[in-house]
Amino acid sequence: MEKKRVVITGLGMITPLGIGVEKSWNAVLAGVSGIGRITRYNDPNLPVQIAGEVKDFVPEDYIHPKEVKKMDRFIHFAMAASEMALNDSGLKITEENAERVGVLIGSGIGGLPAIEHYHKAYLEGGHRKVSPFFIPMLIINLAAGNVSLRYGAKGPNSAVATACASGNHAIGDAYKIIQRGEADAMIAGGTESVISPLAVAGFTIMKALSRRNDAPEKASRPFDIDRDGFVMGEGAGIVILESLESAQERGARIYAELCGYGMSSDAYHITTPSIDGDGAFRCMRAALKDAQIQPEQINYINAHGTSTKFNDELETMAIKKLFKDHAYKLAISSTKSMTGHLLGAAGGVEAVFSVLSICNNIIAPTINLDNPDPLCDLDYTPHKARKADIEYALSNSFGFGGTNACIVFKRTIF
Amino acid sequence: MAEIEGKVKEIISKQLGIDVGQIKLESSFIEDLGADSLDNVELVMAFEEAFGIQIPDEAAEKITKVQDAVDYIKGKLG
Numbered sequence: 294m295e296k297k298r299v300v301i302t303g304l305g306m307i308t309p310l311g312i313g314v315e316k317s318w319n320a321v322l323a324g325v326s327g328i329g330r331i332t333r334y335n336d337p338n339l340p341v342q343i344a345g346e347v348k349d350f351v352p353e354d355y356i357h358p359k360e361v362k363k364m365d366r367f368i369h370f371a372m373a374a375s376e377m378a379l380n381d382s383g384l385k386i387t388e389e390n391a392e393r394v395g396v397l398i399g400s401g402i403g404g405l406p407a408i409e410h411y412h413k414a415y416l417e418g419g420h421r422k423v424s425p426f427f428i429p430m431l432i433i434n435l436a437a438g439n440v441s442l443r444y445g446a447k448g449p450n451s452a453v454a455t456a457c458a459s460g461n462h463a464i465g466d467a468y469k470i471i472q473r474g475e476a477d478a479m480i481a482g483g484t485e486s487v488i489s490p491l492a493v494a495g496f497t498i499m500k501a502l503s504r505r506n507d508a509p510e511k512a513s514r515p516f517d518i519d520r521d522g523f524v525m526g527e528g529a530g531i532v533i534l535e536s537l538e539s540a541q542e543r544g545a546r547i548y549a550e551l552c553g554y555g556m557s558s559d560a561y562h563i564t565t566p567s568i569d570g571d572g573a574f575r576c577m578r579a580a581l582k583d584a585q586i587q588p589e590q591i592n593y594i595n596a597h598g599t600s601t602k603f604n605d606e607l608e609t610m611a612i613k614k615l616f617k618d619h620a621y622k623l624a625i626s627s628t629k630s631m632t633g634h635l636l637g638a639a640g641g642v643e644a645v646f647s648v649l650s651i652c653n654n655i656i657a658p659t660i661n662l663d664n665p666d667p668l669c670d671l672d673y674t675p676h677k678a679r680k681a682d683i684e685y686a687l688s689n690s691f692g693f694g695g696t697n698a699c700i701v702f703k704r705t706i707f
Numbered sequence: 708m709a710e711i712e713g714k715v716k717e718i719i720s721k722q723l724g725i726d727v728g729q730i731k732l733e734s735s736f737i738e739d740l741g742a743d744s745l746d747n748v749e750l751v752m753a754f755e756e757a758f759g760i761q762i763p764d765e766a767a768e769k770i771t772k773v774q775d776a777v778d779y780i781k782g783k784l785g
Contacts, residue, residue: 359724359741421755425748 296472299552300705302545303382303533304645305374305482308632309345309526313377317642318649321631321657322678326510328524328633336490341502343509344488345526345633363426364439365404366486370529370638371436372443375480379444382533383545384478386444393477395448396437397467398484398531399459401637401692404431406489436484448476456692457597459483460530460640465554465700467534477539482641484529496525499564501601513634514661515598515627516605516669523599526633530641532648549648550705553584553687559695566603566691570611573597576697577615577687584701586685588616591623591701593656593681595647595688596673598627599634608689609669624681626674630660640690644700647686651704656681711758711784712777718753719773722746732774747771754780 306313309327310320320327327345347370352361355373364372375396379386386394407430414422429435434452441450449470453462460483467481496502503522505512513524540547557579559572566572581588597608605627613620628646629635635642650656655678662675686702712732720727723740736742736750751767754760754776760783762770770776 357724359722359746363745421752424752425745429745 294474297474298537298550299468299471299534300537300540300550301532301548301648302535302540303378303384304548304648305377305381305531306529306642306645307347307350307370307374308528308635308642309347310632312347312350314645318646321628321646322655324631324658324660324677326513326631326660327526328509328512330509331488333488334490339490339493339497340504341493341497342506343503343512343524344493345524346488347527363430364435365407365430367400367403367484368430368436368439370486370527371398371484371531372439374482374484374529374531375440378480378531378533384533384535386446390477391445391447393448394446395450395467395470395476396441396446396480397449397451397453397463397470398437398440398482399453399455399463399637399640400433400436400484401454401456401459402485402487402492403433403454405487405492407431409489409491440480446480455696455698456694457634457636457639458690458692458696458698459637460642460644461688461690461698461700462556462640464532464534464551464640464644465556465698468551468554471534471536478533478535480531481534482529482531482644483638484641485636485638486527487636488525488527493525503600511661513600513630515596515600515630515659516609516665516673517662518664518666520600520602520605523601523629524633526635527638528632528635528642529638530643530645532641532644547705549651550703551700552703553580553586553701555579555581555583555699557697559697561695564693566607567695570607570614572695572697573608573611573689573691574614576699577611577689580687580699580701586701589619591616591685591687592683593650593686594623594625595643595686596625596627597689597691598629598659600629604691606666606668609671612671620671624656624674625671626657626659628657630662640688640698643688643690647688647702651683651686651702654680654683711780714757715754715773715776715780718757719750722750722753730773732777734773735771737771758784760784
């Protein structure tokens with residue numbers, strides 16, 4: 294059977310740069326940092342005091358007040374970003390198409406803040422202090438579950454938990470579901486919200502986080518020699534994927550085509566990327582193969598670019614290994630320099646940025662790249678956004694566990 | 708005692724996200740006020756918290772209407 298072509302018809306996002314696609318995208322193009330001092334809790338003993346918090350988010354704007362308390366914040370974000378994406382796409386879920394519309398939303402960690410809260414309640418007051426909504430508010434698939442419930446989407450419903458690759462895996466898996474003809478449209482992406490003392494403590498003790506507390510907006514500096522770890526962000530990025538036929542039939546606006554998805558595993562270490570960037574290399578290669586294109590055809594890479602020593606060096610190495618001379622010609626950027634690292638939401642958010650880069654022929658910058666690491670010698674679009682002709686864009690996500698997912702978008706004019 | 712009734716309705720209003728005006732003594736949580744079984748559990752917990760009482764599971768199961776809650780709490784606070 295012939296594979297269905299899959300296009301993007303709707304975008305939705307919430308990031309530390311703003312609520313909504315327009316605000317986040319404009320901030321990214323302006324090179325604004327969304328990182329600041331943590332305001333959600335106060336623990337002066339934690340060595341890390343900075344994060345990319347989403348500000349001024351009111352869940353009741355998107356969710357019935359009665360339902361708000363049944364979901365942890367990562368689900369609130371998924372609900373809001375899904376609403377934005379669906380409205381943007383104009384896709385209506387009706388009795389006729391309900392079974393052909395699915396939801397696949399990833400999250401790296403899920404409701405850890407809810408776990409912290411109710412664990413304390415349990416220790417203090419026993420089981421009768423634990424909410425009957427505790428389990429549904431924290432489990433990862435309830436992001437997709439609640440979105441399907443809200444809109445009556447009765448097609449495939451699933452979730453991905455592959456750490457920082459969750460968003461990309463979710464979008465890639467959803468793409469394959471449509472390609473195989475099992476659904477006509479999928480609400481797909483990633484969501485995350487774990488800016489909580491326990492999560493920050495956990496990442497801190499791994500030495501994964503930047504400790505640049507005195508200059509938060511300078512802390513996320515991918516590919517820079519002075520980078521000292523990633524900065525945790527929160528938010529959600531959701532796209533509406535649709536078969537080309539479905540999109541054309543209803544006269545939908547088409548942003549771009551999703552034409553390639555690759556996966557790989559490092560099989561090397563639980564948290565350190567494989568030493569020569571081999572997992573990332575094989576993942577990008579698989580995505581290009583799936584897209585049936587040559588490395589020279591990629592114009593832009595939205596890098597994983599976390600601002601950790603290992604990732605940025607090894608991702609660069611992997612790009613050079615795959616793209617050879619072309620590695621020095623294509624444009625790369627890490628939007629994490631502005632959003633921070635949204636973990637399981639990163640792939641979702643960066644898919645939206647990649648699609649908008651293609652549509653607007655503009656590449657978002659990597660900010661704070663003041664002194665490039667000599668081992669990071671490619672064109673990372675430092676400081677300022679710039680115009681570029683983009684036909685193909687690649688978005689990379691690599692997760693703890695050595696799990697990798699890359700997706701390829703194509704400019705499409707119909 | 709009208710105080711208890713008012714407080715009970717207020718709690719229900721907050722927990723279920725509905726106007727106090729819609730809540731009547733004869734209202735059933737599930738049939739009239741849109742609650743599900745998990746909402747019921749949470750409502751009972753909220754009553755316990757607000758009135759400083761314990762409502763055992765056997766008693767909680769019998770509280771299906773607003774009146775049931777008011778009567779039970781009145782009995783407890785006697």
